[in-house]
Amino acid sequence: MSFMGMLPYLVALFLVALVFVIYRARRKVKATEESSAETSYLRGLDFLIYDKRDLAIRELTSATLKNTDDVSAYISLGNLHREQGNIDRAIRIHESVSIRPNLSRDAKVRALYSLGLDYVRGGLLDRARSAFRSAIKEDPTRIESYESLERVYEELKDWKRAYHCQLAVDKAAKKKSSRLLAYLLTEMALAEALQNSRTKEAIELLQKAKQTDPTCISVLMYLGDVYISQGDFKKAEQAWEHAVEQFPKLAFLLFDRLRQVYLKQDAVQNIKAIYNVVLAKNPDDINARKSLGDYYFDTGQLDKAEEEYSKIIEISSGSTLGYQKLGMVLLKEGRKDEALDVYQRLASLPELKVVYYYCGKCGFKDTTIHWRCPQCHEWDTFVQEIERRRVPAGQKRKRADAPKEAH
Numbered sequence: 001m002s003f004m005g006m007l008p009y010l011v012a013l014f015l016v017a018l019v020f021v022i023y024r025a026r027r028k029v030k031a032t033e034e035s036s037a038e039t040s041y042l043r044g045l046d047f048l049i050y051d052k053r054d055l056a057i058r059e060l061t062s063a064t065l066k067n068t069d070d071v072s073a074y075i076s077l078g079n080l081h082r083e084q085g086n087i088d089r090a091i092r093i094h095e096s097v098s099i100r101p102n103l104s105r106d107a108k109v110r111a112l113y114s115l116g117l118d119y120v121r122g123g124l125l126d127r128a129r130s131a132f133r134s135a136i137k138e139d140p141t142r143i144e145s146y147e148s149l150e151r152v153y154e155e156l157k158d159w160k161r162a163y164h165c166q167l168a169v170d171k172a173a174k175k176k177s178s179r180l181l182a183y184l185l186t187e188m189a190l191a192e193a194l195q196n197s198r199t200k201e202a203i204e205l206l207q208k209a210k211q212t213d214p215t216c217i218s219v220l221m222y223l224g225d226v227y228i229s230q231g232d233f234k235k236a237e238q239a240w241e242h243a244v245e246q247f248p249k250l251a252f253l254l255f256d257r258l259r260q261v262y263l264k265q266d267a268v269q270n271i272k273a274i275y276n277v278v279l280a281k282n283p284d285d286i287n288a289r290k291s292l293g294d295y296y297f298d299t300g301q302l303d304k305a306e307e308e309y310s311k312i313i314e315i316s317s318g319s320t321l322g323y324q325k326l327g328m329v330l331l332k333e334g335r336k337d338e339a340l341d342v343y344q345r346l347a348s349l350p351e352l353k354v355v356y357y358y359c360g361k362c363g364f365k366d367t368t369i370h371w372r373c374p375q376c377h378e379w380d381t382f383v384q385e386i387e388r389r390r391v392p393a394g395q396k397r398k399r400a401d402a403p404k405e406a407h
């Protein structure tokens with residue numbers, strides 16, 4: 001074959017070679033880009049481990065610019081923006097990932113879940129609910145989606161759905177969150193009783209809550225409240241007396257309720273037995289001592305009141321309460337010198353003890369107990385604490401005794 005005859009073949013061969021070379025070169029560039037993107041992604045994760053969030057954001061942004069298919073980098077970047085408080089940006093990133101075509105199921109679920117968390121953080125609870133529901137639709141086996149959805153329902157005060165969602169969580173995780181379920185049933189009952197005056201349903205729900213977790217004092221407390229709203233004092237009394245027996249440490253929560261219900265039945269003296277039930281189990285229970293002292297004071301038995309208030313000072317010498325109450329009794333009896341002495345001892349206390357309740361999870365403090373923390377929204381995290389506080393020097397010393405300020 002002549003050269004001219006071979007020319008078309010040579011041209012064709014040349015073109016094939018050229019296409020191959022270009023393809024290899026492009027693949028190499030793409031591989032280099034992908035490898036560079038991967039390096040940025042890994043560096044971003046490294047920065048995250050060392051809590052260098054700004055640097056992590058820079059590297060992850062770089063990873064997404066180098067390889068726009070890197071879904072993991074986008075999701076992580078969005079999460080970081082959320083943690084930094086850039087909610088709008090986090091939402092934009094996760095939204096754009098979640099609607100990408102040809103996304104793997106795992107990536108889609110992660111994007112939707114992250115988007116739900118963004119909405120929660122931004123206070124857009126309806127949208128958060130939709131995002132978590134979509135994540136569950138994509139992958140019904142992922143427990144986190146149910147857990148987050150349950151919390152959204154709680155925030156929306158949709159207690160019924162929260163309850164059923166928690167049942168789904170428990171089923172998937174093969175556990176029983178009895179206390180939480182009891183609280184959710186209690187909230188459902190309160191909503192029924194307070195908003196719709198459907199006391200029968202409320203009582204059924206509270207009975208169910210009691211069966212779900214018999215160690216939950218709030219159930220018995222509210223059960224009594226519902227009975228009272230029906231005018232059934234006897235049943236309220238039974239529920240609360242049972243609660244005092246069962247939970248003496250928290251019995252003080254029921255003292256006022258029980259006193260009221262006895263008052264309505266002209267049997268206020270019964271409250272004394274309640275305080276004594278608690279004191280028999282714990283003689284150092286200051287709440288019960290104070291209430292018993294108050295009972296004696298109100299009924300004119302001042303010597304007995306004095307005895308109880310003196311015991312408070314013995315139990316907790318730093319407590320202002322015992323001194324205040326004792327001073328009050330002494331004044332009432334006309335023992336002015338002794339009262340003055342008590343008030344002087346009160347004034348010279350080295351420190352004040354203030355009773356607080358605080359959330360064991362987030363540290364939120366309050367003077368009243370909460371079943372669900374108002375700050376971190378966790379259930380059953382409140383514990384009692386006697387906080388020691390130094391009395392500010394200026395309040396305790398006379399002006400002349402105060403150290404002179406340097407000029």
Ligand SMILES: [Zn+2]
Nearest residue numbers: 359362373376
């Ligand atoms: Zn908390």
